[in-house]
Amino acid sequence: MDEFWVFGYGSLMWNPGFPYEERSLGRAFGYHRSLCVRSWVHRGTQENPGLVLGLDRGGSCKGVAFKVASDHWPETLDYLRERELVTNVYLERQVPVQLADRRSVSAVTYVVDRRHVQYSGAITPAEAARVVGSAVGRSGPNIAYLTNTVAHLREAGIRDHWLEKVESLIPVADRSA
Incomplete structure (x- = not known):
């Protein structure tokens, strides 16, 4: 492997937790x-x-997409596995990513295992808002995860209308949790 890239689509975008030498918007296919x-x-x-x-x-x-220097590959992969594979609901995959400058790279990312008990399948925005509005875990309120993700997506110029709809269904007073 000549280069090591990591693709983030949620909290990894705004909280990667590992050193990188290049950061680029990208699209995973x-x-x-x-x-x-x-x-x-x-x-x-x-x-x-x-x-x-x-x-x-x-x-x-x-x-x-984050490009990781070769001397950081092992610890970055260890860190990602510890972070993402806590309950094994994700599968580690290499996916094709097109960077903003049109380069094509292969990146490590984590995809949902549809056979895992934690896979929710398709749910409505109203049901998602109800769940997000009431849950808190080790890393904090679920609302904070959603609002941070939506804000960082917007900041990056990425619109996710479904997530924005979920956020809009959570009472404004609850969003500051």
Whole structure:
């Protein structure tokens, strides 16, 4: 492997947690961003699961690609596996990504395992808002995850109308949680 890229589509975009030498907007192909993972650790509990993003099959997804220097590959991969594979709801994959400057790279990312018990499948924005509005996990309130993600997507010039709809259905007073 000549280069090591990581593709982020949710909190990894704004909180990568590893050193990188290049950051670029990019589009991953074959998957789309979806609020489809019932979070039992970071944004909810088994008794009151939250919802976090996964890459689900089909379509494409705009996000952020990070190029990691070769001397940081091993610890970055270890870190990502510890962060993303807590309950094994994600599968580590290499996906094609087209960067903003039109370069094509292969990037490590984490896609949802549709066979896993934490996969929520398709839910309505109203149901997602209800879940997000009531869940809290090790990393804080589920609402904070959603609002931070939507804000960072907007900041990057990425519109995700479905996530924006979910956020709009959460009472404004609750969004500051």
